[in-house]
Amino acid sequence: xxxxxxxxxxxxxxxxxxxxxxxxxxxxxxxxxxxxxxxxxxxxxxxxxxxxxxxxxxxxxxxxxxxxxxxxxxxxxxxxxxxxxxxxxxxxxxxxxxxxxxxxxxxxxxxxxxxxxxxxxxxxxxxxxxxxxxxx
Numbered sequence: 001x002x003x004x005x006x007x008x009x010x011x012x013x014x015x016x017x018x019x020x021x022x023x024x025x026x027x028x029x030x031x032x033x034x035x036x037x038x039x040x041x042x043x044x045x046x047x048x049x050x051x052x053x054x055x056x057x058x059x060x061x062x063x064x065x066x067x068x069x070x071x072x073x074x075x076x077x078x079x080x081x082x083x084x085x086x087x088x089x090x091x092x093x094x095x096x097x098x099x100x101x102x103x104x105x106x107x108x109x110x111x112x113x114x115x116x117x118x119x120x121x122x123x124x125x126x127x128x129x130x131x132x133x134x135x136x
Contacts, residue, residue: 004102006112041101075105
């Protein structure tokens with residue numbers, strides 16, 4: 001099983017946002033024990049950095065991302081991935097890009113707390129706690 005981690009998921013972990021951080025952190029810990037099962041979208045990296053750096057500092061935000069990529073891979077997307085995302089019937093284009101990234105890395109699902117925006121997605125979305133159960 002493979003999972004793509006949505007940007008909000010990563011921000012919850014990095015900023016320890018309650019009540020979301022606990023289950024999100026548990027999933028990150030599980031992925032650390034199973035390298036190659038977790039992925040992030042390329043565009044999530046810059047989104048994460050600009051959301052987290054004001055609170056944690058630039059160096060800390062960068063370190064978080066580099067540490068994460070020791071066991072979570074970046075999904076390889078292409079121009080065709082962008083075109084696919086643009087054609088999805090989803091209200092939020094950023095989430096459509098997440099779906100395209102999930103398909104590019106053959107993820108079985110997306111871990112997010114933003115389930116409503118993924119209702120029409122061709123990839124399932126689960127909250128972090130449910131995602132953890134799906135992986136094991």
